[in-house]
Amino acid sequence: MSAEYGLCDLAVVSLRDTEQESDSGMRGSSVNNSKFQADFSEDPRISASAFRYSNGTVKAGSSTDSAVSSEVKLCSVHESELDRYCSTEGRLVCSICVTQGSCEGHTVTQLAERATAVRNQLVDICEKMQLQALRIERFIQHTLSEKERTVQAEASIAREQVVAQVNAVREALEEEEQHLLEAVHREEERVEQCLLTQREHWSKALGTLSNARTSLVHTLTHSTDAMLVISNQEISDRIEEAEGVGNPKDTEKLNLNKDCRNSKLMLGLWASALLLGSSARGPAHLHFDERSVSPLLSLSSDCCTLTFLPKRQRQAPPNNSERFDSWPNAVCSHSISSGTHSWVLEVGTSGAFKVGVCYTSMQRKGPGNDTRLGYNTKSWVFSHYDGDFSFCHNGKNMTIAVVKRPTKVGLLLDWTTQTLLFYDPDTMSVLHTVSQAFTEPLLPACAVADQSISILH
Structure with missing residues (x-):
């Protein structure tokens, strides 16, 4: 478009012309191509023959002029023909308006020139619309169709992967289930065999004891003094026989070893299901x-x-019966006595901390073990001290080997199964598991003797 048409004040429609104009060969060159003319010829209001082209621009031809200008419009002020266009005011004006009237000094062009500029701009816009339509057609025919085929293929692969993963987990679970059920069955048979052996042994012992007692009672009641006196050996044998029976004693061999049900695979899957599923929730x-x-x-x-x-920063807080006064402990305000709960604590680089749970009835006053987390029967904690990690309960420390020092420690408490699990939230690895018949409501509890620990939400 020539520089003189840059003065047009049309509100040009903005089209995203992201492709090079060279794709169409329309803009900046002769526009008398058959496709473009055909597009215009499809509109009954516009005839392709109404345009003639010169130097790459479109100018109004005589046929167009006669069609459009069949009725001459006159200026309402000067009664002269409206043959000019005032760009300043955006309206048609006559020659007198320009020289003597209200448009004196304004930017004014001849009506024919202005019409040519408008036509050229419309041609440009139509060209862009045509290019955009071609891009949309290509997008529908090629991009969307190819995308549909790609999505269908990817979805098919994704479905196969899901089915494969689920099948692998299912097979592993079925194998582990069979293994554990067999282990439980073997342990049950072992205990039943022990019980049978014990039952048989003590039944014989009971018979022996009964016979010895019957013999001694008979000797006691049916012997004369002389016979009783000379029956020392027989009496001694019966007494020795009775004493040899001994006293029955319950042993661990008569109990089912609950470790037979333990499985790292099952524990990990169980914990993951609770932690990643919708059933787990923090207090x-x-x-x-x-x-x-x-x-x-x-x-x-x-x-x-x-x-x-540090010692220099400590101040005596208000006295409270709930406060731990000797050990660096604290408990949370929410007690747990049902459901499934999980929470995470940020331990950072603290060199001395404990995280766990305790009964609401745990003592809080004094320096004894009754108030020390992990050193009584009312608290269960995961502890880090002097570079070592351990599980502490009732004064017993069980060393825990960790592959990577955790900066966070998560706790999962499932009241239904009476299970307390400590885990590393970053690796989702289980640190330690406790099976305990909890008899009181539990409180999340912590102790820290180096730096800080925080509850994460």
Whole structure:
């Protein structure tokens, strides 16, 4: 388009012309190609013969002029022909309006020139529309069709992978189930055999004891003094025989070894199902109970972070019966006595911490083991101290080997199965599992003697 047409004030439709104009060969060259003319000829209001082309631009021809200008419009002020266009005011004007009237000094062009510019712009817009239509057709015919085939292929592969994974898990579960059921059956048979042996042994012992007693009673009741006196050997034999029977004693051999049901595979899948499924949930609004926080610790404003305090920073907090006064402990405000719950604590690089649970009845006053997490029958904790990790309960420490030092420790408490599980949330690896018949509501509990630990939500 020539520079003189840059003055047109048309509101040009914006089209995304992302392809090179060279694809069509339309813009900036002669536009008298058959396809473009055909597009125009399809519109009954426009005849292709109404256009003539010169130097790459479209100009109004005589046939168009006669069609459009069949009725001459006059200026309402000067009664002259409206043969000019005022770009400043955006309206048709006459020559007198330009020289003496309201449009004096405005940007004005001849009506024919303005019409030519408008036509050229419309041609450009139509060309762009045609290009856009071609792109849409190609997108529908090629891109979308190819995308549909690709999606169908990928979906088929995804379905095969899902089925393969589920089948692998199902096969592993079935094999593990069979293995565990057989292990439980063998253990049941072992215990039943032990019980049968014990029953037979003690039945014989009972007969022996009964015979010895009957013999002694007969000797006692039917012997004369002389016979009783000379029956020392017989009496001694019966007494020795009775004493040899011994006393029955219950042993671990008569109990089912519950380890026969343990399986790392089953434990991992069970924990993953609970942790990743919809059944697990953290205690609502879990935070530390400010009343329980030891004076050796500080509690953040959101009640989610415990920080060990150097001696110079410690202050005596208000006295409270719920407060741990000797060990750097704290418990949460939410007790657990049903359902499945999980929560995670950020332990960072702390060199001394404990995370776990305790009964609500655990003692809190004094320096004894009754108030020390992991050193009584009312608390179960995962502990880190002096570079070692361990599980602590009732004063017994079980060393736990970790492949990577965890910066977070997660806890999963399933009340239904009476199971407490410690895990690493970053690797989803199980650190330790506890099977315990909990008899009281439990509180999440922590201790920290280095840096800080925090509840994560």
